[in-house]
Amino acid sequence: MNDVILQVENLSIVYKSPRGEVKATTNVSLQLRRGETLALIGESGSGKTTLSLSFIRMLPNSAKITQGKILYTRDGVTRDVLQLSDKDIRRFRWSDCAMVFQGAQNAFNPVLRVRQQFADTAIAHGQTDREWIKKRTLELFKLVRLDPERVFEAYPHELSGGMRQRTLLALGVLLDPQIVILDEPTTALDILTQRAIIDVLKEMQKRLNFSIIFISHDLALAAEMADRVATMYAGEIVEQGTVDDIFYRPLHPYTLGLIRSVPKLKREQDELMSIPGEPPNLIKPPSGCKFHPRCQFATEKCKVDPPMLVEYEPGHSAACWHTDKVVEARAAFAAQDKV
């Protein structure tokens, strides 16, 4: 089950703006394996959405990919998504890689019935057998625990927020993609609705065996959903590892800071810390390590020399000159938590 289906190599993306080039994503490399869930965590403006939009070539016109490859493998054939023809990319979207956007409230056309929107989507991406579309749609509704007949004929406004989100998930996997990208899948949903969506998503993944890339700033959600986590800061991946690596053994000061800034529900007060300063300006990012102005471990070296992503344990890498200090700080926190 270790086969890689998506391999991103040294990808950089810039946006043109009147004030200069915004370096949204810089030199990103990552891998996605079959059936796994990869969470991209980071703050707004860290490049999560830009990165995932590039996977389906949906970047706005102001964006330019300055370097890199996005290699996609299906049935033993590997292709670079960035080199696909317009016709091929249309087939690639939805049948190979689907994206479910933030804000299910607005994703549907309010004047068309749900069944029409499912049919339109399938036809636009090359599946024209109407009988097949209907059968598949009803099956998927059952899988996401919706009343198939009712939702099929409904208009979007007749569905509640949670139902719309589930309908959107069903639409995402309509053409049996290998990869589903979820952008903040449960923000703006209530806790109990969110729970229902998480459970449905897990069940769908088990049944249909697709891989998930999910983008979130919600660490708790990442802890529950992800097999692997990549932390992004200022357009770069600064740490990557299994979900346990990231939450229990972080190696990058930013990841450590994020984890230490989230309160938990145990019956004792949390010792939290906050990361000082503000997210960086991506037109003129800081020199060296982009995190250095906010980092408690920063030295002169960090101001000059940008660290590379280095693998410290199998599958666990971080881009930091001072991981040893992070390990020390981690140990200090662990001791403190025990007292």
Add this chain to the structure above:
Amino acid sequence: MESILKLEGVSRSFKKGRVNIPVLQNVDLSVTPLEFLCLVGESGCGKTTTGKILSGLLKPSSGRVLFEGQDVSKLRGEAYRRYRRSVQIIHQDPYASLNPSQTIYRILSYPLFRHNLVRNTAQARERVAELLTRVDLTPAGDIIDKYPHQLSGGQRQRVSIARALTTNPSVIIADEAVSMVDVSIRIGLLNMLMDMRTSLNVTIVFITHDLALAKYFAWDGRIAVMYLGRIVEIGHTPDVIGEPQHPYTRVLLSAIPEADPEKTRSKQHIALRSEDIPRLTELPPGCAFHPRCPWFIEGVCDVEVPRLELVPNAASDAEVACIPLTRGEPLTLYTP
């Protein structure tokens, strides 16, 4: 201790066309000076409406709001202005709550002039700079003449906090005040709010949908859990989080993912009988949670509206609105 702000049997409904939407029903709530109080609940539970009624931005449809023991609807002239000065609110969205066409100086000096707290521009600039420093927007000189769009989300929310401080309030209602800012700066803002209690003698009522954040904020205080316009459980935070009593609180706590992989994966989720939230216009009779409650008792929960009471022999001192619990009966899972 005497309460600084108090709601007595407060209800509030909104008209939408010909339909009446009961957003708050018969809410009793008392805020004691300098306590940490947190209102939590999902969207539509009435927490924001409660905050607006507490701060005088909305009037209750029925019931009374008491400020320092006096009914605010009877306050006139200077007494009313003092109430409005003393209770300030921080809104959720720092992108929508600051006027984009005014500088930070204009935004922060307006209430100062309005309430005659300064006499001239020089005094106003000095006071605004002081407020900006207070919320860690330093050096204040760099910020004071900027427009909101020149600031980041976190900086804007600090301006909102500074604006709430302009009139030297004794109570601040913080409505989802940190929800829109990034995780890494959220705790910094929250700690700043919490410090104001001691440094400025302000009581802060914190409104949020995030239970973990509520727990952190109100650890030494109280949490009130709201559902469909009513408070269903209110008590000391360690009790409400550690020994939740009301079925809704239990379900909620069991459903939340936690930032701890092992813990969140092994969490037992309590299943609801129905996932649909009833509409406020078609509220179920009796306890509003009964159509979803796993421990529903037919003929009891769907008949009588529960009142907030203590649970006999419980490990928690929270008051709960649940008839079977307050009668001292054990909860048993509903089987149709």
